[in-house]
Amino acid sequence: xxxxxxxxxxxxxxxxxxxxxxxxxxxxxxxxxxxxxxxxxxxxxxxxxxxxxxxxxxxxxxxxxxxxxxxxxxxxxxxxxxxxxxxxxxxxxxxxxxxxxxxxxxxxxxxxxxxxxxxxxxxxxxxxxxxxxxxxxxxx
Numbered sequence: 766x767x768x769x770x771x772x773x774x775x776x777x778x779x780x781x782x783x784x785x786x787x788x789x790x791x792x793x794x795x796x797x798x799x800x801x802x803x804x805x806x807x808x809x810x811x812x813x814x815x816x817x818x819x820x821x822x823x824x825x826x827x828x829x830x831x832x833x834x835x836x837x838x839x840x841x842x843x844x845x846x847x848x849x850x851x852x853x854x855x856x857x858x859x860x861x862x863x864x865x866x867x868x869x870x871x872x873x874x875x876x877x878x879x880x881x882x883x884x885x886x887x888x889x890x891x892x893x894x895x896x897x898x899x900x901x902x903x904x905x
Contacts, residue, residue: 777830787813788823789832789848797856797865798836798845838865840896855892859899866899 770789774781791807792799799807805820824846827833836845840858845865847854855872856865877888 773832777832779826779830782823784815784819784823785827787811787815788820788827792833792846792848795847797867798834798838798847800841800843800845804846837892837894838863839894853890855894857895857897857899859902860896861898861902864899864901868895 770786770793771781773789774785779785787808788804791804791811801821801824802817804824805815805817808815808820824833824835828835828846832849833846834849834854836847836854836856837843838845838858840860841863853871855868857868858865871893873891873893877891880886881888
């Protein structure tokens with residue numbers, strides 16, 4: 766799905782740059798989070814001329830403006846980035862091939878409600894990571 770990066774930047778009061786547009790367009794095409802280094806490699810494959818430090822700065826700016834999410838992957842010990850979804854996303858992660866498969870619901874909702882009530886605590890974010898072996902790695 767092609768995202769209108771210029772419109773996203775305008776809505777978020779960010780100045781347009783080719784680098785910002787390229788990162789937004791790339792992440793909107795992907796169906797799972799990638800590391801910043803992988804994002805850099807994919808941009809290079811597409812013929813984009815950008816330094817790794819520029820990709821990091823761009824990712825940080827887009828994250829600060831809630832255009833992209835950062836997801837920590839404890840299997841690879843890496844922060845991954847993805848375009849913001851309309852809902853938060855959880856993943857199951859293969860410990861063998863490191864594939865991240867999105868879960869289409871949040872299994873934490875009831876637990877979080879109980880935590881808020883019991884401890885008089887306002888939860889603002891959470892992360893759930895389930896690791897194991899994907900179908901391909903089980904069958905090989």
